[in-house]
Amino acid sequence: MADATAGLQCYRRKGELYGFAVAAAAHLYYGTIVNKNSSGYAKKGANVSGEKALGICETERDNSGGADGAGKAVNVWLDGIFKIQCTGVAITDIGSKVYVVDNQTVQTSAMGSGYVELGEIVGVAATNYADVKINYFA
Numbered sequence: 001m002a003d004a005t006a007g008l009q010c011y012r013r014k015g016e017l018y019g020f021a022v023a024a025a026a027h028l029y030y031g032t033i034v035n036k037n038s039s040g041y042a043k044k045g046a047n048v049s050g051e052k053a054l055g056i057c058e059t060e061r062d063n064s065g066g067a068d069g070a071g072k073a074v075n076v077w078l079d080g081i082f083k084i085q086c087t088g089v090a091i092t093d094i095g096s097k098v099y100v101v102d103n104q105t106v107q108t109s110a111m112g113s114g115y116v117e118l119g120e121i122v123g124v125a126a127t128n129y130a131d132v133k134i135n136y137f138a
Contacts, residue, residue, distance in 0.1 A: 001085065001105045003044065004032050007060055008104060016078045016136075017058055021069040027062045032103040033084070034076045035116060041068050042076065044103040049114025053100050055134050056082050078136035081122060086130040093121050098132055106132060 010031030020034075023041035028034060033045025034054045045053060058075035066072060085105045086098060098106035100116040108121070123131035 001087070001102060003102045004029055004104045008032055010056065010082070016080075017075050018078050019073045019075050020054065022061050022063040022066075022072040022074050024066060024068045024070070025064055027064050028057045028060065028074050029103070030057055030060045032057050033100055033106075033118065034074065034103075035100065039068060042074050045100045045116070045118075046102060047100055047111050047114060047116055049112075051116055053116050053118040053134075053136075054078060055136055056080075077134070079134055081131050081133050083125040083129050084118075084132045085128060086121070086132070087128050089121065089124055089128065089130045091124050093130065094123060096121050098130065106130070 007029045008031035020042035023043040026043045035051040038050045055076045055078045061074040063072045096108045119132045119134040121130045122133045125131045
């Protein structure tokens with residue numbers, strides 16, 4: 001699955017919201033997965049060694065032409081339950097951890113040594129969509 005290039009329909013339940021400075025050259029879209037890079041800046045979700053998944057983007061923020069921070073911040077839901085694309089998810093996956101593939105997709109198996117864990121499947125929302133419980137503080 002390729003990265004989203006526009007805002008996504010975001011299905012969300014209760015969660016904490018927090019602001020992060022946006023990384024250089026990053027364009028974050030509403031409803032997509034957000035990581036924190038090794039310097040602490042928010043960037044699009046990806047399977048990159050040394051990064052940590054923060055949560056789900058609450059506002060679109062474009063820092064494509066800017067430096068780290070560059071006066072741009074983005075709000076991110078750090079916890080809650082979100083409907084996220086997860087190819088092949090089944091009811092037997094409930095309770096499984098999920099790992100970031102790109103800014104709109106997770107999977108139940110870690111990819112290589114640089115996997116980025118996002119949360120845990122708590123339900124199957126629809127074909128190829130999981131209800132994922134995110135808790136950055138866990």
